[in-house]
Amino acid sequence: MAAEKKAYPLRISAAVLEAMQRWADDDLRSVNAQIEFVLREALRKQGRLKRDTSEPVQDDEAD
Template sequence: MVAAKKFVLRIDDKMYAALEKWAADEFRSVNGQIEWIIQQQLKSTNRLLPKLRDEKEISSEITTHSED
């Protein structure tokens, strides 16, 4: 399991209420909803690296690039 970074988020009451409703509609916690929203934006702007399947693939990637 990947360790999660913890931080404090200050948010307007109306925005929190909207997030709470949206999260409930999607059967998520507010925290889970915020994480999902951020993840979707990171993906849509190509700022999130795709997950590599396993360490073998990582080793293969490193080896391939070092031989170039």
């Protein structure tokens, strides 16, 4: 069973968004999937997200 996805508006600087876009392109992901990936990794490193609760980041939207 896939986790429920929720929409969330994000205010982000142009420079950060451009850097995320380049990184996403390198990893063959959408910007949305890349942001989720980065957030998930940061949460895991801080012990705020259990490793077994993560599902693969799916590229549901074309950004």
